[in-house]
Amino acid sequence: MMYMCLGVPARVLNVESKGGLSIAKVSIGGIVKEVINASSEPIAPGDYVIVHAGMAISKIDEGEVEAIFKIWGEVEKVIESS
Amino acid sequence: MDLAARVKEIYEGYNSSIRVVEFINKVSKRLSERGIKAINIMDFCGTHEWTIVHYGLRSLMPKEVSLVAGPGCPICITPGLYVDYMVKLSFEGFKILTYGDAYKLPGTTNSRVKSLYQAKALGGEVEVVYSFIDVIRIARENSLKNYVFFSVGFETTMPAVAIPLYSNAVPRNIMVFTAHRYTPPVMKYLFDEVREVNLSGVIAPGHVSTIIGSSAWSFIPRDYKVTAVVAGFEPVDVLAAVLIVLKQLLVNRPALVNEYARVVKPEGNTYALRAMNEVFERVDSYWRGIGVIKESGAVFKDKYREYDAASQLGLKDSAVVEDVAPGCRCSEVVLGLSKPTDCPLFMAACTPENPVGPCMVGSEGTCRIWAENPPLLTDVELDHSILRKR
Ligand code: SF4
Ligand code: SF4
Numbered sequence: 001m002m003y004m005c006l007g008v009p010a011r012v013l014n015v016e017s018k019g020g021l022s023i024a025k026v027s028i029g030g031i032v033k034e035v036i037n038a039s040s041e042p043i044a045p046g047d048y049v050i051v052h053a054g055m056a057i058s059k060i061d062e063g064e065v066e067a068i069f070k071i072w073g074e075v076e077k078v079i080e081s082s
Numbered sequence: 083m084d085l086a087a088r089v090k091e092i093y094e095g096y097n098s099s100i101r102v103v104e105f106i107n108k109v110s111k112r113l114s115e116r117g118i119k120a121i122n123i124m125d126f127c128g129t130h131e132w133t134i135v136h137y138g139l140r141s142l143m144p145k146e147v148s149l150v151a152g153p154g155c156p157i158c159i160t161p162g163l164y165v166d167y168m169v170k171l172s173f174e175g176f177k178i179l180t181y182g183d184a185y186k187l188p189g190t191t192n193s194r195v196k197s198l199y200q201a202k203a204l205g206g207e208v209e210v211v212y213s214f215i216d217v218i219r220i221a222r223e224n225s226l227k228n229y230v231f232f233s234v235g236f237e238t239t240m241p242a243v244a245i246p247l248y249s250n251a252v253p254r255n256i257m258v259f260t261a262h263r264y265t266p267p268v269m270k271y272l273f274d275e276v277r278e279v280n281l282s283g284v285i286a287p288g289h290v291s292t293i294i295g296s297s298a299w300s301f302i303p304r305d306y307k308v309t310a311v312v313a314g315f316e317p318v319d320v321l322a323a324v325l326i327v328l329k330q331l332l333v334n335r336p337a338l339v340n341e342y343a344r345v346v347k348p349e350g351n352t353y354a355l356r357a358m359n360e361v362f363e364r365v366d367s368y369w370r371g372i373g374v375i376k377e378s379g380a381v382f383k384d385k386y387r388e389y390d391a392a393s394q395l396g397l398k399d400s401a402v403v404e405d406v407a408p409g410c411r412c413s414e415v416v417l418g419l420s421k422p423t424d425c426p427l428f429m430a431a432c433t434p435e436n437p438v439g440p441c442m443v444g445s446e447g448t449c450r451i452w453a454e455n456p457p458l459l460t461d462v463e464l465d466h467s468i469l470r471k472r
Contacts, residue, residue, distance in 0.1 A: 007238070007289040007315070018141065018250035027469070036215055038241050040353035050345050053181070053239045054213020057351060058292040061269075064343040071101070071322060075329045077304070079108055082262060 005054040007058060010035075012043050024049070024056050103142050108206040110144040121147045122280055123327050124418055126269065127154035128288035128446020130314050134303040136454045137317045143299060150279065150418040153268050154287055156235045157183045157444025158416050159369040160261045160403025165189035167397045168198055168259065172206030179217050180232035181239075182210045183444040185439060191404045213287065214242040221253045230391050234261040236295040240362065240380060241354035243391050245385055247358040249266040260380055260392035263367060265290050265380035266298055272417065279418045282469045283327030284310045285320065288342045293358075295350025296340040303336040326443040358399075363387055368401035370440055371413030408441035415448050 010026040015037055017023070028031040028051060030066040037043060049056040104392055113121070125131055131151045153159060171337060172178045178198060183207075186199045202208040202293060211217055211236055217231050224335035233243050240262050246252050255338050265287060272279060286299045291312045302310040309330040313323035318339060326339050358380070367379025379399075380461040382390040391397060409427050422428045422441070432451050433439035441449040 002118065007292075017224050019222075020249050021246060025214075028348055035213070036242065036245055038351065038354050039350045040244055050289065052289050052292075053235065054215050055242050057238065057247070057289065057354065058345045058347075059239070061344050064345075071326060071339070072098075072105075075109075075325055078329050078333060079105065079112070 007050045009048055009056070010051045010056070012045050012047045012049055012056070014045050015043060026051060028058065099318045099321055102318060102325055105399075106147070106321065106325050106328060107144050108349075109325065109332055110130045110146050113328060113331055114146050116448060117445060119146050120225060120242075120280075121282045121328070121331065122150050122418075123147065123283040123324060124150045124152045124272075124279065124283045124287060125154070125320070126152040126265070127285070127290070127450070128324065128444070128451070129289070130154070130285055130313065130320055130374070131448055132446065132451050132455075133315055133320050133450050135315055137461050139317060139320060142321075143324070147328070149324070150281070151415070151421075151448045152272070152418055153372070154236075154265075155372075155414040155416070155441070155446035155448065156239075156261075156263060157187055158440045158447045159263065159268075159372060160184070160187060160304065160440070161368050161370050161380070161399075162188060162190040162193070162440075163400060164199060164232070164259065164261050166193045168193045169201045169206065171195065171230055171395070172198065172201045172208050176211060176228050176230045177207040177208050178230050178232055179211050181212075181234060182386045184232055184234050185210055187440060188337050188407070188437065189405070191407055214246060216250060216278075217256060218246060218254045221256045225253065226256055227255060230395075231256060231258045232261065236263055236265050236287070236289045237358070241293065241351070244361040245358040247389060247466065248360050253391060254388070256389065257391040257394055258382075258389055259397065260362070260382065262362070262380035264364065264378050266294070266301070268369065268372070268377050269299075269302065269415070271372075271375050271378075273302075273308075276417050276419070281308055282331060284308060284321045284325075285327075286312045288314050288346065291342070291346045291350070293351050293354050295355075296338065296346050297348045297350050298343075298350065300338050303338050303342065307336045309336045310338050312338075312340045312342050312346050314345065332448050336410050344377070367368050371406050371416060374401050391468075405440075407438045410441075412439040412441040412449070415441050422452040425449070425471075 010028040013025040015024045024037040036055040048060040050058045198208045207296045296312045304442045310322040313319045361381035364377040366380045409426040437443045441447040
C-alpha cells in the first residue's frame with residue numbers, strides 16, 4: 001500500500017493533457033505511474049520530481065542540492081569562531 | 083564531488099551523517115558550557131518522526147537534546163465524527179473512497195461500527211484509493227454510481243482535489259468530504275497554548291512547505307524567537323536540521339532556514355496555492371484530541387457546493403463529540419507532551435492490527451511508528467512486550 005503522506009522522488013517520462021488535466025507519467029524506482037502534474041514550474045521528460053498523494057508537487061532543483069553542503073560550511077565556521 | 087555523487091551522498095551516504103553527528107556533539111557541548119542544557123526540538127511531521135525512529139537518530143543525540151514528535155499526522159487529528167458520517171453513508175447507497183491511511187481510523191467512541199474497515203466487512207461500500215486520480219477514473223467508469231471521497235490531509239493532499247475541481251475535471255457523480263487542515267495554525271497554537279513543550283527549535287514539515295512555501299514559517303523566529311528549519315526526509319537532512327537549530331542557539335539568533343531548498347521554494351507551489359485558494363476557505367476547526375484551532379480547517383467555497391458532501395448531504399461539523407478512547411493518550415502524544423511508551427495501552431490493548439487511538443492508525447501516527455520500529459533509544463526503556471510481539 002502507498003501511504004498518503006509519503007513523498008518520493010520520481011523521474012518524469014512524459015507529460016500530456018488528459019481529461020482537462022495535465023498528467024505526468026513518472027517512474028518511481030522503476031514502477032510507472034500516472035500522476036497529476038501539480039508543479040508550478042514546467043516539467044519535462046528526464047526531470048526529477050517529488051510525488052506525493054498522486055501528484056507531482058515539486059521539481060527537484062539540482063542546483064540546490066548543494067544547499068545542504070553550503071550550510072555545513074557555515075556551521076563549521078561558526079563553531080571555529082565561537 | 084560531481085553532482086550525481088553529491089545526490090547519491092544525500093540519499094544513500096552515511097559519511098556525511100557521521101560528520102553531522104560529530105558537529106552536533108561539539109555544538110551541544112559548547113551550549114552546555116554556556117548553561118544551555120535542555121534543548122527541545124519538535125519534529126512536526128510524521129515522516130520526520132519515521133526517519134528519526136527508523137534510523138535510531140534519537141540514540142545519536144547528546145543528552146541535552148530531545149527530539150519531540152509533533153502533531154504532524156493528519157490521520158491522528160481527523161475527528162471521529164467524520165468517520166461516523168462516512169460509515170453511515172457507506173450503507174446508504176454511496177461508495178466511500180479514501181486513502182489507505184484512513185481505512186482503520188476509529189470513529190467516535192459510542193459508534194457501533196468502529197471504522198470504514200469494519201463497515202466494509204459488514205457490507206458497507208468502501209474502497210481504498212491511492213489518489214484522487216483513481217477516484218476520477220473509477221467514477222468515470224461507473225457513471226451511475228454516486229461516490230463520496232473522504233479527503234483527509236494537510237496542505238499536501240489539498241491540491242489533489244483542488245486542482246481537478248479548479249480545472250473542471252471532476253465528474254458530477256463525485257462528492258468530496260473535506261477533513262483538510264492547515265498546519266501553521268496548529269504550530270501557533272502550540273506556542274500560544276501549550277507552553278509546557280518549551281521548544282528551542284522546530285523541524286518544519288518538508289512536503290507541506292513544498293506547497294505553502296518555507297516563508298509560511300517565518301512567524302516562528304519572528305513572533306516566538308525560535309529557529310525553524312524546513313528539512314528533507316533523509317537521515318542526513320534531519321540531522322542537519324538539528325545541527326542548524328543548535329548553531330542558531332550558539333550565535334543566539336533565531337532564524338528560518340530552508341535546508342530542503344532542492345525541493346522547497348520560499349513562495350511554495352504557486353499553482354497549487356492558487357487552486358486551493360480558489361476552491362477552499364478557512365474556518366475554525368476541531369482537531370481530534372486537541373480542540374478547536376482558529377482558521378485551521380479548509381471547507382469548500384460556495385461556488386463548489388455541488389461537489390461538497392457536507393453541504394449536499396447535511397453533514398454538520400461539530401467539536402462536541404467523544405472521539406478519544408478511555409485511557410488513550412493520543413492528545414498528549416500529538417502535542418509532544420507524552421511519548422507512546424508513556425501510554426499504558428501501547429502494545430498491550432493498542433496495536434497496529436487493533437488500534438485503540440488514532441495515533442496507532444495512520445502510517446505517520448507516532449504510536450504506529452514506534453510500534454513498528456521499536457526505537458533504539460537511550461532515554462526509553464524497551465518494553466519487553468514489544469520484543470515478544472516481534
Ligand atoms: S502531510 Fe507531508 S509534511 Fe505532513 S506529515 Fe505527512 S508527509 Fe509530513
Ligand atoms: S498507544 Fe494507542 S491508546 Fe495509547 S496513546 Fe497511542 S494510540 Fe492512544
